[in-house]
Amino acid sequence: xxxxxxxxxxxxxPQLLLLSLIIFVLAKQMPGDAxxxxxxxxxxxxxEQMEKIREEYGLNDPWYVQYGAWIGKxxxxxxxxxxxxxxxxxxxxxxxxxxxxxxxxxxxxVSYIIAIPLGIIAGRWADSWAxxxxxxxxxxxxxxxxxxxxxxxxxxxxxxxxxxxxxxxxDVRLEAGxxxxxxxxxxxxxxxxxSGALLATAGTIQYxxxxxxDTKLKDFVKTARAKGVxxxxxxxxxxxxxxxxxxxxxxxxxxTGLIAGxxxxxxxxxxxxxxxxxxxxxxxxxxxxTTAIVMISGTAVIVGTMLSDIILSAIDPRIxxx
Amino acid sequence: MAETVLEIENLRTSFNIKGNYxxxxxGVSLTVHKxxxxxxxxxxxxxKSALALSIIGLHNTKTTKLEGQVNLKGQNLLNLPxxxxxxxxxxxxxxxxxxxMTALNPLATIGRQIAExxxxxxxxxxxxxxxxxxxxxxxxxxxDANRIYKQYPHELSGGMxxxxxxxxxxxxxxxMLIADEPTTALDVTIQAQIMDLMKELQRITDSGIILxxxxxxxxxxxxxxxxVMYAGEFVEIADVNTLFxxxxxxxxxxxxxxxxxxMTDKEELHVIEGIVPSIQKxxxxxxxxxxxxxxxSEDAHEDKPTLHEVEPGHFVRCTCYKKFHFxxxxxxxxxxxxx
Numbered sequence: 001x002x003x004x005x006x007x008x009x010x011x012x013x014p015q016l017l018l019l020s021l022i023i024f025v026l027a028k029q030m031p032g033d034a035x036x037x038x039x040x041x042x043x044x045x046x047x048e049q050m051e052k053i054r055e056e057y058g059l060n061d062p063w064y065v066q067y068g069a070w071i072g073k074x075x076x077x078x079x080x081x082x083x084x085x086x087x088x089x090x091x092x093x094x095x096x097x098x099x100x101x102x103x104x105x106x107x108x109x110v111s112y113i114i115a116i117p118l119g120i121i122a123g124r125w126a127d128s129w130a131x132x133x134x135x136x137x138x139x140x141x142x143x144x145x146x147x148x149x150x151x152x153x154x155x156x157x158x159x160x161x162x163x164x165x166x167x168x169x170x171d172v173r174l175e176a177g178x179x180x181x182x183x184x185x186x187x188x189x190x191x192x193x194x195s196g197a198l199l200a201t202a203g204t205i206q207y208x209x210x211x212x213x214d215t216k217l218k219d220f221v222k223t224a225r226a227k228g229v230x231x232x233x234x235x236x237x238x239x240x241x242x243x244x245x246x247x248x249x250x251x252x253x254x255x256t257g258l259i260a261g262x263x264x265x266x267x268x269x270x271x272x273x274x275x276x277x278x279x280x281x282x283x284x285x286x287x288x289x290t291t292a293i294v295m296i297s298g299t300a301v302i303v304g305t306m307l308s309d310i311i312l313s314a315i316d317p318r319i320x321x322x
Numbered sequence: 323m324a325e326t327v328l329e330i331e332n333l334r335t336s337f338n339i340k341g342n343y344x345x346x347x348x349g350v351s352l353t354v355h356k357x358x359x360x361x362x363x364x365x366x367x368x369x370k371s372a373l374a375l376s377i378i379g380l381h382n383t384k385t386t387k388l389e390g391q392v393n394l395k396g397q398n399l400l401n402l403p404x405x406x407x408x409x410x411x412x413x414x415x416x417x418x419x420x421x422x423m424t425a426l427n428p429l430a431t432i433g434r435q436i437a438e439x440x441x442x443x444x445x446x447x448x449x450x451x452x453x454x455x456x457x458x459x460x461x462x463x464x465x466d467a468n469r470i471y472k473q474y475p476h477e478l479s480g481g482m483x484x485x486x487x488x489x490x491x492x493x494x495x496x497x498m499l500i501a502d503e504p505t506t507a508l509d510v511t512i513q514a515q516i517m518d519l520m521k522e523l524q525r526i527t528d529s530g531i532i533l534x535x536x537x538x539x540x541x542x543x544x545x546x547x548x549x550v551m552y553a554g555e556f557v558e559i560a561d562v563n564t565l566f567x568x569x570x571x572x573x574x575x576x577x578x579x580x581x582x583x584x585m586t587d588k589e590e591l592h593v594i595e596g597i598v599p600s601i602q603k604x605x606x607x608x609x610x611x612x613x614x615x616x617x618x619s620e621d622a623h624e625d626k627p628t629l630h631e632v633e634p635g636h637f638v639r640c641t642c643y644k645k646f647h648f649x650x651x652x653x654x655x656x657x658x659x660x661x
Contacts, residue, residue, distance in 0.1 A: 219424035222380055226419075227439040227490065228412030231404065237438075241429050316429060317474040 080288040100273035110197035115204035123212025141202035150195040167270035192269040211243040252305030324355040327530035333390040344601040346372040348554035354530040361545035367598040369554040412439035416491030418501040422483035426475040433471035458489040481512035553610040560636040572646040
């Protein structure tokens, strides 16, 4: 198993390199560059001066030279400087990465806490009233756009009821590291987190329910019943283990959805995370920041699929590679 | 006569189809004794598997109605709540399933799956359980038991898996075994091996066995008694020698003459015309086999066919057997008019 995990991690290296190359080339195809983004419409900067700056930053070099320089620094942890923020990308991203990862993990965990029991109930007692209620909720979750739902949550719980703060990731007056600081962080997390989690449950519930309905008709479940296994144990020992497989396989995809969703959530809740910065950096043609953020999201997806693979191979002996 | 193990009385299993109940097993009675193999034969769709699943209570209770009695050790299994039934299934009553490719949980080791019934029915330490599992693996003819113990179903061949399925059924020394077409899903050479194994087990255990099959060769080899099933009813019950030497019911005779043989010089294989009617379309009045032997006059059949004991232990349903002949046979009965 350890060997498998190690080998699976080795596979990630070429994946990440390929990802970085694609991202770099694609980002270069964006209209304009950092210089246009920074000085466009500024009457004090002439096109000749802009050209001079480009030369200085190496922006006129062929793409592979630029890529080589970028990747060479990136592996050492230097992602360059942001053109618009005039500070190293790493320090610009540091706090925001923590915020986005916290938010995404919150959404992931809460959505599983909600979805797995509901999926099990709906699948085990399919067509019961409980199942019908869960399915109804599920269709709502599927059909409601995240930005509409988030705005409603923000309006009711943030504005009308005033239970939770409506923006930012922490109360600015608090000192980092104190108990109150973490409480405040959590309070700021609840609204965007719950908005994301309540909708993110839909896929998991649907998959789990359908798979349980499918699995409970399988022959090996009959074998289990013929052994005299009590009904509850038939589910925990036989059906659920098998039905968790698609959920685990879905994890990498789920993470992709979270990243896309976090862009909306962070904009709506003015939550200072990567998503918010991402939009700013694209509109500002802040090339170094954009590539760094896309690279981080891409890495998250690759890590997610790797986690899927590891979990799957832990549960399912058929795909365990010796 | 040996001690009775299982007694089925007037069992009727009906399925709910669009609001109406239709009987797939329609008033079946059967007694199985200790150390006895009773074969149930019939075409696909005649109710054999529905009967097996009724005995062990594996039908969906919401869509199935069970009437009559299935008595095992003095308890009517049909009345038992599922918690009490679970104390009997896997312990006194073992089941061998048809398809070994799907009957095992793909995510659990062979050892775990064989030990599982012991978790609920026997108080054994885990070391004792393991010992028993290895012993069972040996009994079902698996040589390298220690290795197989740790393996998963996908690592084994179909024949090996069927041996494992049999080991599971035997785990708690059941008094009654139900084998639902144990060889159907296997290829011919493996079928022979599994049949040899079943015969061997019959010798070493003294449980009663119900063997469901449509393979008359298997019946001839293994069974002590045979019940021929058609459209949810037994049409003929006899001990195995009588059945093969003196088959009476038209259905039994048709089945037997459908066996390919190199002993006769017939060019064509006998074919029973038509198919078993579906349980919704089945005409439950009169002889159910009548539509498939249309050349036999209607007055040969009873209005309400019952099982007649024609000689001790040999039962035949309906009276049509008295006037039955194959279409190509010459008719000596003057009352019968050929067209």
